[in-house]
Amino acid sequence: MFSVLLFLLSPALAWIPTEDWGSGNVTASKGDSGQCVCHVFLPDTTFPADRVEHMQQISKDMIIEVEIQINKLVSYEAKLEVYLKDLSQLTLRVGMMESSSDKYIKLDFELLRIELGEFDALVSQLKESLNVSSPLFDSLYTEIQNMTMIVNQLETYDKSNLELIRIEFAKLQKKLEDCQQDQNFEPDFGNCNGTGILSLSKPSVIQLNYHLSSSYVYGGWAKDSKPLRGSESMYVYGGYTSPQVHYFYLYPNYDRLILRSAFKTYTLPSGWSATGNNFAVRGHSIYYQRNSNEMCKINVTTDKYDYRVVSEASSSFSYTYSSSQILDFAGDENGLWVMYATGASKGKIVVAKLDEKAFGIEKKWSTEVYKQLAGNAFMACGVMYATRSVDLTTEEIFYSLDTRTGEERHLSIPFQKFQEKYSYLDYNPTDQKLYMYNNGYYVSYSVKFNK
Incomplete structure (x- = not known):
């Protein structure tokens, strides 16, 4: 405790409320010279100046941070106004398009012009490579020129007729597809008297899938x-972003396939979705894999579903390009087949012939x-x-x-791919073509047999 003279310290003590000066802390007496002396006793504590300074620094930092956040909000508000304006304009444009009878845009015509130009070049290349001049090439060239004129006319005065030109375009594309095949490919449908496949044509790339x-x-x-x-002309498509199929789309003919206009869509019900990609269509029924070892069948006439379990099929083995392809269905001149690998076969493919009526395995090879080393497999002439x-x-x-003789052969029949990976490859005996789903594109090959 210490004492100070009141008259000396009165300025410094002015901040102390007088009511806090207890009677025991202040005393008065008379000095030697007769002056009045007050004695004040203060607690012996030090004022926490360091803590006050720390709090002041924190307060400054918080003020700076608040200013930064306020600036951000101002910036975000400005951006939001721009985005809202753009959205409003986009909404207006969409509304105009929806209310307009013109459903097509300039891009449609530009794409048609590009593809017609490619067809023109293709006809010229075919004519030069085959070194022949025939009425067929002349007719195709004339059709391409006529189509180009029609595209220009339609864009000028009537874009609503674009659907008509798409149909004509699909027909022209089919003619070009047939013309593009090597003239040595002469189909002999149903004839399996040869010694097997000799070669494949160049790939015919049809178009991107239904989902674009x-x-x-x-x-x-x-x-x-x-x-x-x-x-006889029906096509079936099913695709997804993973090795599954949830929908099957049915097209009555090639033109409707090109126009992406399905006459029937199957939405597989819960518990019946397809796993893997190698389905097959035979006798107006779609055969596909459910889970890992279940064969499923949809009759597209009666909409009836059925399934069988292939207990020996192992989910440990799939093709190189796609997982989950445990059961691989195929239909050819000799019947309906399914291919898979088993634990007993140590991952080697087993070929099984199916009894179509009983929907069961009839015989195995x-x-x-x-x-796992194969890209895919298919059946042709047994x-x-x-x-x-x-x-x-x-x-x-x-x-x-060869399931008829049991003969195995090691071959080397190369063929071109449009793109590196494909998830589907299946032969069709009605037109002797291989159908490939190549990285989202419809691709086909004509098959030449050794007679």
Whole structure:
């Protein structure tokens, strides 16, 4: 405790409330010279100046941070106003498009012009490579010129008729597809008296899938290998972004396929979705894989579903390009087939012939092909063919097993790929073509047999 003279310290003590000066802390007395002296006793504590300084610094930092956040809000508000304005304009444009009878835009015509130009170049290349002049080429060239004129006219005065030109365009594309095949490919439907596949044509790239999405790289497209009368031209497509199929789209003919106009869509119900991609169409029924070892069947006439379990099929083995392809269905001149690998076969492909009426396995054959090393496999004239990659643009048929004789052969039949990976490859006996789903594109090949 200490004492101070009041008259000396009165300025410094002015901040102390007088009511806090207890009677025991202040005393008065008379000094030697007769002056009045007050004695004040203060607690012996030090004022926490360091803590006050720390709090002041924190307060400054918080003020700076608040200013930064306020500036951000101002910036965000300005951006939001721009975005709202753009959104308003976009909404107005969409509304105008929806209310307009003109459903097509300039891009449609530009795409048609580009493709017609490609067809023109293709006809010229075919004519030069084959070194022939025929009425067929002249007719195609004339049709291309006429189509170009029609496109220009329609864009000028009547864009609503673009659907009509698309139909004509699809017909022209089909003619070009047929013309593009090597003239040595002469189909002999139903004849399996030869010694097997000799070669494949160059790939015919039809178009991108129904969804117009490059991410739909898993799936397939096919024709009925044993069509009912009136459904000879039917096409089926199913695709997704993963090795699954949730929908099947049915098209009555090639033109409707090109126009992406399905006459029937199957939405697979809960518990019936397809796993893997290698489905097959036969007898107006779609055969596909459910889970890992269940064969499923949809009758597209009666909408009836059925399934069978292939207990020995192992989910550990799939093709190189796609996972989950445990059961691979195929239809050819000799019937309906399913291919898979088992634990007992140590991953080698087993070929099984199916009884179409009983929907069960009738007979099985073992192969020497490890499924995981094969790109895919298909059946043609009772012969199983396996493929593998040669490089980014080339695939080859490297193995065959004839189920009629049990003969195995090692082959080297190369063919071009449009793009590196594909998830579907299936042969159709009605037109002797291979159907490939190549990274989201419909691709086909004409098959030449050794007679």
